[in-house]
Amino acid sequence: MNPKKLWIERTREVKNFAIPVDVHNEEDVRSLIFLCLCTKYALPHLLKRGEGSLINRSSGAGKHGIHKLSIYCASKFAVIGFTESVAYEIGGIQVYAVCPASVDTDMYHSLHSGKPVLKPEGVASKVLELCLPETTLPSGSSIEIYRPPIRVV
Numbered sequence: 001m002n003p004k005k006l007w008i009e010r011t012r013e014v015k016n017f018a019i020p021v022d023v024h025n026e027e028d029v030r031s032l033i034f035l036c037l038c039t040k041y042a043l044p045h046l047l048k049r050g051e052g053s054l055i056n057r058s059s060g061a062g063k064h065g066i067h068k069l070s071i072y073c074a075s076k077f078a079v080i081g082f083t084e085s086v087a088y089e090i091g092g093i094q095v096y097a098v099c100p101a102s103v104d105t106d107m108y109h110s111l112h113s114g115k116p117v118l119k120p121e122g123v124a125s126k127v128l129e130l131c132l133p134e135t136t137l138p139s140g141s142s143i144e145i146y147r148p149p150i151r152v153v
Contacts, residue, residue: 031075035082043086046093053131056083058097058142080142087140096130097142098123 035056046052061069062076076099083097100123126145129135137143 029071029075032078032082035079039082039086043090043093047090050092052093054086054093054095055127055130056095056097058083058099060099060101060144062097062099062142063144083142084140087138094130094135094137094139096137096139098127098130098145099142100145 039054039056042054046054056079058079059072059076061073062078062080065073080097080099083095087095123145126143130137130143
């Protein structure tokens with residue numbers, strides 16, 4: 001696969017996730033600004049080629065609210081809405097949001113003591129699958145990744 005055909009949104013990691021809604025600050029919502037800017041600068045390159053994939057990273061928390069993660073959940077819900085809207089606005093490239101369940105990351109281990117559901121490699125495998133020409137999912141889809149099933153919404 002030509003790497004110029006793929007753009008994966010990769011915003012910074014937030015360090016403090018479990019905070020009540022009345023305590024958050026501007027820093028906690030910056031990931032949305034980064035998502036918009038990454039898309040703004042990636043789109044011209046993808047559109048110029050007339051093909052490619054834009055993959056945005058949401059979360060299972062983008063589908064379901066979670067106690068003390070209101071800001072995180074809101075930002076992940078926003079990724080899904082942003083993905084759907086961008087897909088309506090543009091043509092020629094595919095736009096998806098991946099929504100993995102619990103992944104073996106520092107964030108997961110900072111919040112939970114149990115074993116996570118997914119390895120990062122499992123999520124990466126699904127992302128690569130979405131970028132293949134034979135992918136038939138409609139642009140704007142959000143893909144919930146669990147182990148083993150995957151649900152498209």
